[in-house]
Amino acid sequence: MSDLPQTPAEVKARCETFRATFNRLKSEIAKVMVGQEAVVDAVLTALFAGGNVLLEGVPGLGKTLLVRTLSEALSLPFSRIQFTPDLMPADVIGTNIITEDPQTGRRRFEFQRGPIFAQIVLADEINRATPKTQSALLEAMQERSVTASGTTYRLDQPFIVLATQNPIEQEGTYPLPEAQLDRFIFKVSVGYGTLSDLMVILDRTTGAETPTASTCLDGPGILDAQALIRGVVVAPHVKEYAARLVLATHPGGERAAGGAGGPTNRYIRCGASPRGAQALLLGAKVRAVTDGRYHVGFKDIQDVALIALRHRLLLNFEAEADRVDPDALVKQIIELTPTQPVGAPPEPLAAGGRKP
Numbered sequence: 001m002s003d004l005p006q007t008p009a010e011v012k013a014r015c016e017t018f019r020a021t022f023n024r025l026k027s028e029i030a031k032v033m034v035g036q037e038a039v040v041d042a043v044l045t046a047l048f049a050g051g052n053v054l055l056e057g058v059p060g061l062g063k064t065l066l067v068r069t070l071s072e073a074l075s076l077p078f079s080r081i082q083f084t085p086d087l088m089p090a091d092v093i094g095t096n097i098i099t100e101d102p103q104t105g106r107r108r109f110e111f112q113r114g115p116i117f118a119q120i121v122l123a124d125e126i127n128r129a130t131p132k133t134q135s136a137l138l139e140a141m142q143e144r145s146v147t148a149s150g151t152t153y154r155l156d157q158p159f160i161v162l163a164t165q166n167p168i169e170q171e172g173t174y175p176l177p178e179a180q181l182d183r184f185i186f187k188v189s190v191g192y193g194t195l196s197d198l199m200v201i202l203d204r205t206t207g208a209e210t211p212t213a214s215t216c217l218d219g220p221g222i223l224d225a226q227a228l229i230r231g232v233v234v235a236p237h238v239k240e241y242a243a244r245l246v247l248a249t250h251p252g253g254e255r256a257a258g259g260a261g262g263p264t265n266r267y268i269r270c271g272a273s274p275r276g277a278q279a280l281l282l283g284a285k286v287r288a289v290t291d292g293r294y295h296v297g298f299k300d301i302q303d304v305a306l307i308a309l310r311h312r313l314l315l316n317f318e319a320e321a322d323r324v325d326p327d328a329l330v331k332q333i334i335e336l337t338p339t340q341p342v343g344a345p346p347e348p349l350a351a352g353g354r355k356p
Helices: 008-030 037-049 063-073 089-093 131-143 195-205 219-230 236-247 263-267 274-290 298-312 317-321 326-336
Strands: 052-056 078-082 094-100 107-113 120-124 145-148 151-154 160-165 184-189 268-270
Touching: 008 037, 008 063, 008 219, 008 274, 037 052, 037 063, 037 160, 037 184, 037 219, 037 274, 052 063, 063 078, 063 120, 063 160, 089 094, 089 131, 094 145, 107 151, 131 145, 131 160, 184 274, 184 298, 219 274, 236 274, 236 298, 263 268, 263 317, 263 326, 274 298, 298 326
Parallel strands: 052 160, 052 184, 078 120, 120 160
Antiparallel strands: 094 107, 145 151
16 A cells, blocks of 8 residues: 655545546446445445445345445455344354364364455344344454454455345344444445336346446555545544534533434434544545545535434434434434534634635
8 A cells, every 4th residue: 555645746646546436436336236326425435434334225225236246346355144043153253163184183273264254244134133143243343353262363454344234124133232333334224216217227137138347446446545535634623523513412411412402412312422423534534535625524524424423323212202213313413513613703804805
C-alpha cells in the first residue's frame, strides 16, 4: 500500500482514481443487480470505510445475490455461511483435529480453519443461529482476528462481513445482541423494486443468458482506497456536529434531542455508542470523495446518519406502544440537532460582507 499523498495534485489524482473505481464497481454490480442503487452505494461505502454491513429485507430481493456479485467484482476469497439453529461456533471459526505424520506416525493437533478465514464473508440469515454461534463472529468483526484454543490467528486484509436477515419471519430466529449490532458500520434496508426493475429482472433471469460481473479491483487496491479515505479532511466543526448528533441519541443527557420532552428522552432506552460517531465520519468521508470533494461537509454526515444510527438505537416500551420507527426517530434527531452549536458566535465576514 502506498503512502498517503502529500501534495494537492496527488490528492486530486488519487481521489479521481477512487471515484472511477467506485463507479466501475457500481457498473459491474449493475450488470447483475437490478435497481437497489442506494443499497449498492451503502455496501460499497462500507467496503471502503472498512466496516461490516447488515442487510435486512424480505426474501427474494437480491441480498445474497448482491454479496455474491460483489465477490465476483473483487479479486478476494469468498465464503458463505448459512446460519441455522444447529450451527456451532466451530463450524464458523474452525476446530482442532488430530493429524498423523506419515513418516513418524506421531499424532498431533492441527487447526482446521473455518469459513470465517476468507476476506468477503456472507453470513446468510444470521439471526437464525443461536447467540452462542453469533458470538463467534464478534472478534473477527472488530479485531479482524480469530482465537481458538488459546492461539490468535490474524485474518487477511481487507476483511468484510455482509450479513442478511429477514425482518418479518420471527419463528426460529434469535435477535442479534446489541454488541453484535454495534459492530456493523451500517444497517441497510432492502426494499421492493419498481415495475421497470421487475421487468428487467424477468428478462435477465428467465432468458438463455445469465449476466456476470467482471473483476475490477483486488485486495491491495481496496487497502489503498481505505487509506485514502481515512486521510480525507474533516473540519473540527463538522467533526463536532457528528459527535453532537450521537450525543443527541442519549436519553437523560444534556444534549438529548428536543430536551426533556423530546423524542430521545421519550422513546429511546439506550443511544448510539462511539462506534456510531466513527461510522458517521468514515461513511461521510467516502460520500465526500465520491461526490467530487476532498473534505467532509454537514450534508455528508446527514446522508449516512440513517444507515449508521438506525440499528444503534434501543427503543423503550413506550416507543413500541406508539409504534415508533427507528428511522423516523433518526430523522427527528437530525432535524432537532443544529449544524452549529447553540449559542455559537456567527462566522466572521470578510470584506464585502461575504464569508471567507
